[in-house]
Amino acid sequence: MSQAFNPTLGRRTFLTGATAAAAAPLILPAARLFGAAAPSKLINIAVIGCGERAEDVVLANEPYTGVRFVATCDPFADRAAAYAKRLNEKYHTDACKPYRDFREIIERKDIDGVAVFTPDHWHVPVAFLAARNHKDMYVEKPLGVAMTWAWRLREEILKNQVIFQYGTQQRSARQFRQACDLVLNGYIGNIQRVDAWCAAIEPERHAVLHEEPVPDGFDYDLWSGPAVKFPYQPERVSCLGAWHCRNTALGFIAGWGAHPLDIAQWGLATDASGPISYEGSGEVPTDKTELFDTTRRWDIQCAYANKVKMHFMDHETAKPVVKAYHYRVHDHGTVFHGDEGWVGVDREAMFSHDNNKLRKLEFKPSDKHLPLSDNHFANFLDCIRSRQQPVSHFEAALRSDTISHLSEIVIRTKAALQWDPKSENLVNPSPAQSAMLDRPMRDGFAMPGIRSH
Numbered sequence: 001m002s003q004a005f006n007p008t009l010g011r012r013t014f015l016t017g018a019t020a021a022a023a024a025p026l027i028l029p030a031a032r033l034f035g036a037a038a039p040s041k042l043i044n045i046a047v048i049g050c051g052e053r054a055e056d057v058v059l060a061n062e063p064y065t066g067v068r069f070v071a072t073c074d075p076f077a078d079r080a081a082a083y084a085k086r087l088n089e090k091y092h093t094d095a096c097k098p099y100r101d102f103r104e105i106i107e108r109k110d111i112d113g114v115a116v117f118t119p120d121h122w123h124v125p126v127a128f129l130a131a132r133n134h135k136d137m138y139v140e141k142p143l144g145v146a147m148t149w150a151w152r153l154r155e156e157i158l159k160n161q162v163i164f165q166y167g168t169q170q171r172s173a174r175q176f177r178q179a180c181d182l183v184l185n186g187y188i189g190n191i192q193r194v195d196a197w198c199a200a201i202e203p204e205r206h207a208v209l210h211e212e213p214v215p216d217g218f219d220y221d222l223w224s225g226p227a228v229k230f231p232y233q234p235e236r237v238s239c240l241g242a243w244h245c246r247n248t249a250l251g252f253i254a255g256w257g258a259h260p261l262d263i264a265q266w267g268l269a270t271d272a273s274g275p276i277s278y279e280g281s282g283e284v285p286t287d288k289t290e291l292f293d294t295t296r297r298w299d300i301q302c303a304y305a306n307k308v309k310m311h312f313m314d315h316e317t318a319k320p321v322v323k324a325y326h327y328r329v330h331d332h333g334t335v336f337h338g339d340e341g342w343v344g345v346d347r348e349a350m351f352s353h354d355n356n357k358l359r360k361l362e363f364k365p366s367d368k369h370l371p372l373s374d375n376h377f378a379n380f381l382d383c384i385r386s387r388q389q390p391v392s393h394f395e396a397a398l399r400s401d402t403i404s405h406l407s408e409i410v411i412r413t414k415a416a417l418q419w420d421p422k423s424e425n426l427v428n429p430s431p432a433q434s435a436m437l438d439r440p441m442r443d444g445f446a447m448p449g450i451r452s453h
Contacts, residue, residue, distance in 0.1 A: 043384050046071035046105045048126055049117035050083035053140050057377050063090055067381055073099040075219040100219055102126055106133050113384055119242035120249040121227045124149040128447050131156040136163035138380045142254035143401040146439035150398050152449050157394055165380035165390040166397035168262040172376040179345035180267035182358055185367045189340030193309040194264045197318035198256035199331040200296050201244050207235040207291040226441035235291055244292040251294025254404035261400040263334040271396040273421040274403055275302035282411035300407040312407055409436045
């Protein structure tokens with residue numbers, strides 16, 4: 001059994017053996033370097049998880065320069081083999097080899113970094129072992145399924161000074177950076193509130209719990225990993241299952257919510273902090289025969305210490321709120337409201353209160369600008385070489401992920417909460433609220449310092 005964790009204790013009590021530096025926020029000036037540069041001219045990268053996101057981030061882009069993909073990994077053997085074959089064809093090499101178990105990849109001394117595209121419950125455990133073995137990492141969002149896991153990962157990243165790039169690729173899109181630069185430089189005045197929303201699972205999406213034989217060539221035990229190993233059914237290991245089964249995810253409140261929340265935090269310059277109060281409600285499935293059991297609707301009001309408020313919603317809840325001032329509401333977005341106007345942004349464009357005139361604004365030489373990245377994965381590779389902090393660094397990942405977790409706690413416990421972003425502790429929590437910061441890991445897959453079952 002792993003070290004016991006008392007859910008009534010706060011984060012500072014939980015972090016045993018950590019130095020004061022390891023407990024500090026992981027935000028470093030761009031000029032500060034991590035460790036040494038990559039050991040060879042070509043950066044050796046392994047891809048862990050060979051599904052849709054790996055396709056979108058790596059294969060769908062032009063070939064990256066100065067990189068060699070040397071391994072792929074997936075508990076579906078055919079996926080790992082097919083992905084390795086396609087990478088070899090794209091990069092005109094035979095260097096890429098398929099694996100079933102990512103731990104074999106982590107042990108390879110010649111691998112400089114890993115790209116983690118697994119289901120949500122594996123993001124933190126894979127990243128933890130990568131950090132422990134001094135490998136840089138690109139990790140898809142959301143960060144994980146328990147705050148205790150994320151805090152433990154932070155310790156290991158700080159200890160080993162590895163590069164971490166979070167898969168919130170909106171930070172590498174021009175319109176998002178432009179919107180946040182406008183906010184940070186006061187072009188809509190003093191910020192009063194933020195609306196942030198994203199899609200939820202569609203009502204017609206459902207699957208009934210049942211059991212089927214595990215197909216040949218698929219390691220279901222490894223796929224389940226630290227999560228409870230429920231009877232196999234194909235819907236559970238599909239994309240929908242990986243996103244919307246609470247055993248392995250929080251649902252789109254975290255998986256999709258990571259994007260608008262990340263932009264809200266970026267524009268508010270709160271990558272090392274977050275809201276201090278949360279209240280609201282949500283819709284949680286009650287049918288015990290239903291496979292997809294994550295939160296389906298949410299309406300959360302948050303407040304920062306400086307009195308700025310944030311309204312975090314699913315798309316359907318957001319429609320009437322956003323339509324009150326915006327002529328166009330997509331299924332996701334972030335809108336900053338200042339005392340001189342508003343700026344909103346989604347994956348199609350940036351919008352503003354003045355019929356979008358702010359799109360053409362020319363910034364002053366004295367204006368501040370956020371880090372420039374035009375390709376998220378390329379930014380990760382560049383930072384492996386330079387040892388500089390990526391555009392979506394670990395502390396930003398953890399703090400935006402915290403908002404999803406705390407919103408989920410409010411919904412599940414049906415009670416408001418107070419949060420101290422400095423100590424990362426709940427203020428006067430109920431036992432149920434404290435318990436939801438943690439999640440046990442299955443025996444054989446538990447990270448050091450996390451309790452197992």
